[in-house]
Amino acid sequence: MTRRPPSPPRLPNGAKARAPLVLSALETLYPDARTELVFRNPFELLVATVLSAQATDVSVNAATPALFARYPDAVAMSQAGPEDIEPLIRTIGLYRGKARNLAALARLLVERHGGEVPDDFDAVVALPGAGRKTANVVLSNAYGFPAIAVDTHVGRLARRLGLSVQTNPDRVELDLQRLFPRERWVFLHHALILHGRRICLARRPRCEACLMQDFCPKVGV
Template identity: 65%
Template sequence: MGCPREGLKEKKRRALAILEALKEAYPGAKTELKHNSPFQLLVATVLSAQATDKSVNEATPALFARFPNAQALAQALPEEVEPYIKRIGLYRTKARNLVALARKLLEEHGGEVPKDKRALMRLPGVGWKTATVVLGAAFGVPGIAVDTHVARLARRLCLSQAKSPEGIGKDLEALFPKKDWVFVHHALVLHGRYVCLARKPRCGDCPLAAHCPSRQEG
């Protein structure tokens, strides 16, 4: 089923209905990455690229026990970090990035995670999506980060046909109230992870089905 022809007002009206359904289905939606500080959230989010949150959460307790903050991680060699994250994809590259990231945090930000997106994106291993996630989850800075789940749902819900994560995020931010942007990101991630699955969406169990042009009957 293709996307309906609808103007911006109609699309916004449908987006608001989707938002209400998400709030009912996922009240208090937040990241599933385990962390105790903005620094730990940043590390976990960097590790989550091309990896599952489950695999990251299995690795980070021991990693954070050994390297709880930027000061500790900045003193390490990548080879010392690798054993803690070996079961996560691209672990060698991520180990190098994490050590370099910690050193840059120490040198330029006193070991603290900056609240500025451009500053975050200058850190090794941190792109637009990671910076948006960390700013929203750690500091409440409005933004809709776009991962594979959010991108898939944006297309299926006919809210964006943009190709890039940044383009999809811009389209979504134009449809939802700014105060709800962080919630929308987390709720869509949860919905994509547990209901609107990539290969076989569970349309019969979907609280958004009434507002979804792509829903499958039966």
């Protein structure tokens, strides 16, 4: 007897009806939503995304010009040790661990991928300091792949807006993929982040300024 695969967890009540309303509101508020990380090529985006873990995009953007001036590509950075990178990213949280990851990441890019950032999900996830979120950010923004990267903002808003009850980022990602058109996944990711930074704040959400207050199940929470 063939065992049937387990059904995905049930979505919150009303999630399917609420999703198009959420998307419409986000399109009105942030029609040009995109990443706030500054980059010129896939390598710079990969490095900036690794640096952005538990750090603000503002702090990353302030540090990367000097970093990229010194190490413009993976080949150049592969020649550096963590002690060379640390002074250039000292203003970013967890900079020592990130310096170790960047040095190792650059070496692997040279050894395995000819110094180029691969356009393959598993290959990016395998790089030091990268993970599912980093791979989704890089593949969607550098190569145009449809993806939803779930960070703290996306996860928080997904739960507040009644789109998911999951706390695991991977499961939140799957819920959002089930609710929204594939061609809007990248926009959704960026728009939810902007909304989480500007309106739906973690501690004191500005519900009075939100276009979603009429259908948000957790107004004021």
